[in-house]
Amino acid sequence: MSTNIVFAGVGGQGVLTASSIVGKAALLSGMNVVMSEVHGMAQRGGIVVTEMKIGDAKSPLVGKGEADIIVGFEPVEAYRVLWKAHPGAYVVVNTEPIIPITASLGNAEYPDVSKLIENMENLKVYPLEATELARKAGDSITTNIVILGALSKLPVFPLKRETLKEAIKESINPKYHELNFRAFELGFEAINP
Amino acid sequence: MKYQNILANEPGKKEFLLGNEAIVRGALEAGLDFATTYPGTPSSEIGNVLFYIAKQAGVYFEFSTNEKVAMEASAAAAASGLRAMVFFKHVGLNVAADAFMSTAYVGTNGGLVIISADDPSMHSSQNEQDNRHYAMLSGMPMIEPSNAQEMKDYIKEAFEISEKLKLPVLFRTTTRVNHVRGIVEYGTLQNKRGKGYFHKNPSKYVPVPENSRRMHRELLEKIEKAREMSNKSPLNKVEWNYGEIGIITSGVAYNYVYDVAKQLGLKVNILKLAFTHPFPDKLVKDFISKHKKIIIAEELEPYLERETRVVAQMHNIDVEIYGKLNGYFPRAYEYNPDVIKDAFEKILNIKIERNAYEPKPMELPDRPPVLCSGCPHRATYYAAMMALKQLKIKDAIITSDIGCYTLGIQKPYEMADYLLCMGSSIGTAVGFSKATNQKVIGFVGDSTFFHAAIPGLIDAYHNKANLVYVILDNRTTAMTGHQPHPGLPMDGMGNPAPYVDIEKLVKGIGIDWVRTVDPYNVKETIQAFKDAIQHEGISVIISKRECALLWDARRRKQGEWWVYQINQDKCTQCGLCSDWLACVAIYKKKDETGKERVYINDALCDGCGVCATICPFNAIEKKVIK
Structure with missing residues (x-):
């Protein structure tokens, strides 16, 4: 069948770039891949979700309970798509919140991140200080690549780490290769599944 | 890519x-x-x-x-x-x-x-x-x-x-x-x-x-x-799996049918149509004649279904057809694998195990699409809002248009009361100005102005409408990904091109009251709104400032970057920046003593500095990153 992945985050975090890199890596590995993305309103600050099936599948959307991996670029956005996962699925989640305008205007409350993570029971959850690690790598803009580094370490992730790096190379300006590889390694080292 | x-x-x-x-x-x-x-x-x-x-x-x-x-x-x-x-x-x-x-x-x-x-x-x-x-x-x-x-x-x-x-x-x-x-x-x-x-x-x-x-x-x-x-046509094909049930489908719905049938191990024959008009009647007649049950899976309107039912009726074919017209599939919204599963459960009288994770219920804050940090539209809306407040006008009708700026509908701006389609901001503003005694303010983007608003503006002038029309000129077609438009010195192939000057164009119609402002200059913009609102007849404000995303990209390329941050010693939590400008980068959080404070997220701040210019306590300071 297929390995199904849902990527969720906030516009501006590089969700589309990161998921395209994974798709490109699937192509380089000779595997079938189909992925859907949402473009349009709110380039920054809105919800961005991409869904991907790697393997024998045609549907660009992942059904309820079909996701094997949830890749959360932001804790609340990760939580919001958990219903797509099956029990025991993997979750890689960046612990740094991006407070939505509804919460900063006082119309809603942003939940405690540790509580969010604690509530992700019956899943294999790997919290990650991705934004912080990206700053350590040299620029918070590489948060998405830190997350890819961690993703590549999951046992159910069907692609090789080297292929993913190859896809990063093909997708990102050579000027920033070193920065991004540094970010990738920091993500890879940060979790131990 | x-x-x-x-x-x-x-x-x-x-x-x-x-x-x-x-x-x-x-x-x-x-x-x-x-x-x-x-x-x-x-x-x-x-x-x-x-x-x-x-x-x-x-x-x-x-x-x-x-x-x-x-x-x-x-x-x-x-x-x-x-x-x-x-x-x-x-x-x-x-x-x-x-x-x-x-x-x-x-x-x-x-x-x-x-x-x-x-x-x-x-x-x-x-x-x-x-x-x-x-x-x-x-x-x-x-x-x-x-x-x-x-x-x-x-x-x-x-x-x-x-x-x-x-x-x-x-x-x-x-x-x-x-x-x-x-x-x-x-x-x-x-x-x-x-x-x-x-x-x-x-x-x-x-x-x-x-x-x-x-x-x-x-x-x-x-x-x-x-x-x-x-x-x-070879674009219309049958996938024959020796099943008793036939499915007719087209477009993206085919993919969901394919995956779900495969997952469930269902033996179904699929007629996948791609050349769908004129309807391939003979092909469909052959296909439905071979089945007792036909399922039609298509998004939105029952086009394939109606045509199939016509074929069945005209040829007297005895077949059960399951689709939208008899309530097995929804007619609104896009499909996904679950829509197909739900329909299969009802039609085939089966139970499909979903094995879905059930997250513990938690209150999650909504994250509606918002104007980007640094967006010049936010500054314009803030100015319009403040001008209306200062003039104590509460029931002004705001006609909006199609673009990023439609997001002005949100709190605290609430700058969208009526919208139909591209360019409707001006025709509807004329209508409201004639039908009511309320103040009318229309907002339109630069690209949308060229697209469909010019005939409306001519109508407003010729028919002596009393309204304020605001052209939000952010020097691009922003929402769809920054395409050029006739107001820019570049064409669709990247060649230099003569451009249309919006101010000259508006004046060329015959409109005298036209003022071009920079929305980052908040004071000047508020004044322009106050003057325009108090003007009898038609007044046009051109709020001109490049889309923040383009400005950001250029500065990042040049290696220049700065953000703003709040000096907590000076901040009085007055709420002007957080509650009224309501920039997406500004948020409130309790400090260790439990006191609510205002912060700027440096990952989201784009350094426009509008918050700093409106802060009455000079508490917002520039911090150069590189």
Whole structure:
């Protein structure tokens, strides 16, 4: 069948770039891949979700309970798509919140991140200080690549780490290769599944 | 994806392409000569790719002023013997409809393909109309691809069909085909025709009544010829699995049917249709005759279903048909694997185990789409809001338009009371100003102004309307991904171009009260709003400041970056920046003593400094990063 992945985050975090890199890596590995993305309103600050099936599948959307991996670029956005996962699925989640305008205007409350993570029971959850690690790598803009580094370490992730790096190379300006590889390694080292 | 890869003359090469990128590749493989568009999600990336490669590919490409102009320009190119493609979002076809309908009558010479990108679930649209109806309305043949590879392959077919029938072809796509990435295998690039030649023949090309009466009969004959083609087309195929149940499907719905049937191990025969108008009646008759139960899976309107029921009735076929008309499938919103599973459960009387994780219920804050940090529209809306407050006007009617700035509907601005379509801000403002005694303020973006608001503004002037019209000139077509428009010194192929000066244009109409402001200069902008609102008659404010995303990209490239931060010693938590400017980068959080404080997220701040200019306590300070 297929390995199904849902990527969720906030516009501006590089969700589309990161998921395209994974798709490109699937192509380089000779595997079938189909992925859907949402473009349009709110380039920054809105919800961005991409869904991907790697393997024998045609549907660009992942059904309820079909996701094997949830890749959360932001804790609340990760939580919001958990219903797509099956029990025991993997979750890689960046612990740094991006407070939505509804919460900063006082119309809603942003939940405690540790509580969010604690509530992700019956899943294999790997919290990650991705934004912080990206700053350590040299620029918070590489948060998405830190997350890819961690993703590549999951046992159910069907692609090789080297292929993913190859896809990063093909997708990102050579000027920033070193920065991004540094970010990738920091993500890879940060979790131990 | 480097756009240049789309030009690679390497048959057999495989790329991970967006559906919209695959369309461009397919068109180039078909020898595309001429392309026009007005940007609109989910069609925009087709134009974005052409913007980068058209010159190199030897294709003429333009971002037309609107869809109607785009339709007309491509029709003329095709009449001159070229292969032309015009594309827009589904509601764009409404704008082009007048020209579109006549094009079916006058027909074409070179291949003419019209791409409609429909948006089921309205990810970024005001409605989810099903444009397959336009094929029936006009009589044009229609193709519905279901994945990225088919986007590429079938666009070539569409050109062939168009030239065989001398009819334009409607290529109907949806968001989940336009915005799906998949592996696409390249074919051979075809040579272009270069310049065309128009052979004058008024009886063929001018639909005065005498000619159009003949043209309509010719069109009806062409439709029957097209039906023969759709009945035999390899684009319509049966996947025979020796099952008892038959499924008829088209477009993206096919993928969900395929995956779900496979997951459940269901033996079903699938008639996958892609050449769907004229309806392949003989093919469908054969297919349904072999089954006792037929399921029809299609997004939005029951087009295939109605046509199938007609075939069954006309041929007296005894078959149970399950679709939308008898309530088994929904008619609103896009499909997904779960919609298909739900329908299968009801139709086949089975229970499908979902094995879904059930998250513990938690209150999660909504994250509605918002104006970006640094967005000049936010500053303009803040100024308008403050001017209205200072003038104590509470019931001003705000007419809005289509663009990022429609997000002004949100709190705290609430700057959108009425909206219909592209350009409606001005026509509706005229209506409200005549029908009520309330103050009326209309907002329109620069690209939308050129697209459809100019006739409305002429109407407002000529009919002496009393209103304020605000043109939010952010120097780009921002929402759809920063395409150029007639107000910029660059055309759709990246060449230098003469531009239209909005202020001169407005003054040229005869409007005297026109003021251009920089919205980052908040004081000046508030004053302009106050003056304009108090002016009797028509007043126009041009709020001019480049889209923050473009400005950011340039500064990042130059290696300059700064943000703003709040000096907690000076901040009094007055709320002006957090609650009234309400920038997405500004948030409140309790400090360790439990006192609520205001902060700026440095990852989101883009350094526009508007918050610093409005802060009454000078508590917001610039911090240079590099």
